[in-house]
Amino acid sequence: MGTSDKQQRQAVRAAAGLAGGAALCALLAAASTQHWPVLLSVGLLAGAVGVYRRAVAGQAYSYWAAWAAAPVMTLLLLWAQPPSMYEAARLLALPWAAVSALVAAVLFALWHSRRDGHLDWLVEHPDQGVLRREPTRRAALAWARYHYGQPCRIFRLDLAPQMAEQTPMYPYADRPMLRRQTDEAKERPQ
Structure with a gap:
């Protein structure tokens, strides 16, 4: 288990604690x-969303949690309104809560369908094989255009499931042009 896994679990526990406090x-x-x-x-719930978003950074559609917290925070703030402002606030708050709950449900369904990575996008060079695996088409295009800079092919993983087990040549998200060390390079004397 890497340090990032430990930090991610700790951040998820902290978000759960903040949500429990809320x-x-x-x-x-x-x-x-x-x-x-x-x-x-409301403040604790906003903090829980922030910590959770940091824990799942990079996952496609992971912002569903913010949309799910929005109607809860809206209804809590509506509850705290003084009686003189309640009717006016209700006219704005209830439709917003309904719309944000609907958006949260759609985003959660998209996030849940992408958790296992079967809808990831691959960047492939015909001679070099799989170069990169990204969660969204936009991220794959950006990496190919701005980091790699050579003609390559971009396609969804479910269109070529046989490539799912291949390790990309550039697998590191935080260092986009750092190549993984191949077995041949490890065996060569230095």
């Missing part, structure tokens, strides 16, 4: 007549 504050507000726990709950 739920606890919302329960505290429901049990009392105070509205400050609602505002604290």
Whole structure:
């Protein structure tokens, strides 16, 4: 297990803790007549979304969590409105909550379908094989155009499932032009 896996699990645990704290504050507000726990709950939920987004950075459609938190935060803020502003706020907040919940459901379905990587995009050179594997077509095109700079082919992985097991020549996301060391290069004396 790499350090990034450990950091990712820790960030997901921290996001879950913040979301749990938000739920606890919302329960505290429901049990009392105070509205400050609602505002604290919204802040904790926003923090949980931020930490979660950092944990899943680079995954396609991972921003579904922000869209899912938006209707919850909207309804919490509507709950905290003073009675004089409640009707006006409700006219704006309820349609926004419905639209953002619908967008969140669509994005979650897209994110869930791409988690295992079977819809990734490959960048391939006819002579060199698979150069790069990216989660979106846009990212594959950007890498081919701005980093590789030579003519190559871009296609979805599900169109060529036999290439799923091939390790790309440039696999590192944080260093796009760092080549992986091949077995032949390892065996050569230096």
